[in-house]
Amino acid sequence: YAEELWVPLKERSNKIFDQMNWLIEHGADLNAGGEWLPLMPPVANLDYAMTEFLLTNGANAHYDSNEDGDIPYGCGNYYIDDLDVTLLNYSFEPNAKKEVFDQVLKIATLFAKYGVTDVHTHCVSIDGATRTVSVTQASVKY
Numbered sequence: 001y002a003e004e005l006w007v008p009l010k011e012r013s014n015k016i017f018d019q020m021n022w023l024i025e026h027g028a029d030l031n032a033g034g035e036w037l038p039l040m041p042p043v044a045n046l047d048y049a050m051t052e053f054l055l056t057n058g059a060n061a062h063y064d065s066n067e068d069g070d071i072p073y074g075c076g077n078y079y080i081d082d083l084d085v086t087l088l089n090y091s092f093e094p095n096a097k098k099e100v101f102d103q104v105l106k107i108a109t110l111f112a113k114y115g116v117t118d119v120h121t122h123c124v125s126i127d128g129a130t131r132t133v134s135v136t137q138a139s140v141k142y
Contacts, residue, residue, distance in 0.1 A: 006099075020053060030059040037063060045081045046086065046103040052110055061114035078125070080119050083108055088121035091138035105135040128135040 009017040025032070030038050039059045042050035055061055063078045083104050090096040108124050118128035125134045 002045075005042075005045055005049075006103075007049070009049045009053055016050075017053075020057075021049075024057055030054055039063070039079065040082070041084050043107060044086075046100065046107065048103055048106050051107050055110055059094060061064055061111050061116050065110050068135050070111055077111070077116055077119060079111060080108065080116060080121060080124055084121035087135065088138050090105070091123065101137070105133060108133045 004012055005012075009020070020025055025102065032038075033040075037059075039051065039054050039061075042054065049090070061077075061079065069078065086102055090100050108126065112126045112133050113132040117126050117131055119126040121136050125136075126132070
């Protein structure tokens with residue numbers, strides 16, 4: 001992952017914080033985009049700062065990309081499923097960095113704060129009653 005994605009938005013050299021605020025001030029819809037919503041890239045790239053910014057400014061934490069209302073083999077939330085896939089991939093990476101797992105935990109905790117609960121995937125769980133988030137490394141069963 002690009003190191004810039006670990007830097008707070010206000011400190012990034014590309015002035016993205018000012019640009020995002022300008023877009024919001026001029027009516028940008030943080031939930032528009034069809035099949036590729038604004039929240040998808042920062043979650044996929046583990047960009048905690050941008051994910052937090054978008055959620056704080058009205059992006060919807062609940063998204064089901066399938067018209068049938070069901071995500072096959074998933075927990076029912078696109079973003080948490082994306083985090084789970086990231087952890088699945090990193091779980092079997094011999095040189096996986098702890099920072100990746102920490103970043104997923106931080107982002108999943110954000111989603112719990114914004115109402116995503118009762119989630120149980122291979123690696124990410126959010127308890128519905130306590131909103132407690134747990135992130136574990138995947139393991140081979142056989």
